Amino acid sequence: MDKIIINHKVYTELISTVNDVLNLDIKVNTRKLNYVYGRMIYYKILRSLEYSYQAIADTLNKNHATIIHAINTFDDLVEYDDNLFNQYELVKKIYFSEEESHPYFHKSHSGLLNEAFSLEKQNKSLNLFVRRLKNSLNKTERYNKIIGQLEERSLKEDDLEYVSKKLNHILNGIPTKRR
Numbered sequence: 001m002d003k004i005i006i007n008h009k010v011y012t013e014l015i016s017t018v019n020d021v022l023n024l025d026i027k028v029n030t031r032k033l034n035y036v037y038g039r040m041i042y043y044k045i046l047r048s049l050e051y052s053y054q055a056i057a058d059t060l061n062k063n064h065a066t067i068i069h070a071i072n073t074f075d076d077l078v079e080y081d082d083n084l085f086n087q088y089e090l091v092k093k094i095y096f097s098e099e100e101s102h103p104y105f106h107k108s109h110s111g112l113l114n115e116a117f118s119l120e121k122q123n124k125s126l127n128l129f130v131r132r133l134k135n136s137l138n139k140t141e142r143y144n145k146i147i148g149q150l151e152e153r154s155l156k157e158d159d160l161e162y163v164s165k166k167l168n169h170i171l172n173g174i175p176t177k178r179r
Contacts, residue, residue, distance in 0.1 A: 006051055011059040017095045018042050022087060027060060040074040041088045043067050045095065050111040143167040 026038040053064040
């Protein structure tokens with residue numbers, strides 16, 4: 001299995017954004033609360049981009065279990081700590097508002113692959129639907145020609161209606177009443 005690696009530009013820009021917003025360096029190995037919060041925000045944003053715990057851990061030389069614990073703790077704390085929530089929202093807003101980057105820049109490789117497979121599946125489904133519509137249209141046009149020929153032959157209105165209903169039944173499976 002290939003090891004998933006986060007694009008260098010993605011994590012360096014995120015580290016820079018977190019550091020600028022919180023006025024600290026999350027690479028510093030300390031347990032001071034503001035540094036821990038900064039790393040939690042960093043982990044949470046990368047995880048929201050569908051990167052693996054190990055890939056996130058590798059960017060700051062941490063263990064994947066540290067990332068799991070930090071994200072779980074973040075999820076619990078953010079509900080009650082307004083300061084943490086505000087910092088997280090501000091970092092997200094600044095990080096994702098960069099105009100020079102494409103929306104897919106932040107997605108993980110697996111996220112892009114999943115989206116591509118989903119779009120491919122949707123495309124196949126739509127092509128099949130279009131093919132069915134074309135077949136239905138061809139049948140309808142063929143029967144419209146027959147109805148047009150019958151009209152030209154001066155068929156009675158009742159007979160013409162009966163033939164139309166029969167053709168409709170053949171095309172759409174709608175039952176007709178017997179005469």
